[in-house]
Amino acid sequence: MKVEDFDMFCTLLRQRSGLVLTKDKAYLLESRLMPVARKWNLKGLEDLAAVIRAKRDEALLRDVTEAMTTNESSFFRDTKPFDQFKAVVLPMLLQSRAAKKTIRIWSAACSSGQEAYSLAMLLNEEGARLAGWRIEIIGTDLSGEMVNKAKAGIYTQFEVQRGLPITLLVKYFKQVGDKWQITEDMRSRVQYREYNLLSDLSPLGQFDVIFCRNVLIYFDGPTKGKVLEAMAKQMPPDGVLYLGGAETVLGITEKFKPMEGQRGLYTLAGVPVRA
């Protein structure tokens, strides 16, 4: 690929999604953008780059951004964060929100919805403890295609076998041809919206818990800081933030600090929170 084409894609992706593409990830451009080029009847990435330069067609730019930013996901990904949610976060919220009986949870960059649906199933399994509570789960993703997939809640046999215990598959899914669809009841418990994390987050409202796992890794330092600081504004003083196992707030923002003894969990700095 020509250097100027690579640079053009880099700039475009950074502006639109915050995605930082390093030289060693150039292969990703090839594998992810070839299908986009074909869809637009273009021979290859060189033509794709030329068309983007010639006329900045919004639909095309959107396809390119989506193709580069969508990531694999699985139900109950990494297991531990969900165990922590049950053992630490939920009991804390049940106590601190006892008067309001309302909890709002955000799955940021929700991809095809597995994280948000995992939470919906987990909360439903809690049953009696949550009777009378109003729990909102919001999933957002930059990609309209992913949001539509999440809303439909239809997954392949492979997808429903990654992380999803068989008892939950039987309880919460229906077989549709050779695919599996999560029940209407579960679908009604999550609201999905197309949303860019780099835009103003205030219209989304306040969240008691934000799941932002394995998202920041795609951003450069200043962008990471900007997103985390914007998220901090959408949380009450005792809100909880989830980051991915390989992520940290160290040297990125002082708004959050790790929750003691709870790997991957963060609370707003300067506010004492007991686990």
Place this chain on the structure above:
Amino acid sequence: MKSCLVVDDSRVVRKVARKILEELGFSCSEAEDGKQAMDQCAKAMPDAILLDWNMPVMTGIEFLRRLRKMSGGQAPKVVFCTTENDLAHIQEALSAGANEYIMKPFDSEIIETKFQQVGLL
């Protein structure tokens, strides 16, 4: 080291599953049908059983029902691994005492997460 009995009438499937399980730290033995599996369990009960459904002589589901009635037969974690991929079969397996269920085709990641979920890893 935990032990796993791989029950499948396909030699290829047994070989692939065995390789994945050995990498996960299991010592493996093999059986070609439910009857052979019964005989092996009567001698020594494994910690885990990866079980195909359709096999000659004795099917997987028949084996599972008999296993759960054997002395010590409640102990092994049984993970079905079959091309039967409809809800009715899955429910039948669970009510017969299966702990997990894998729909073929599988890969090492699926085996690993399923074995984790039933507490074998």
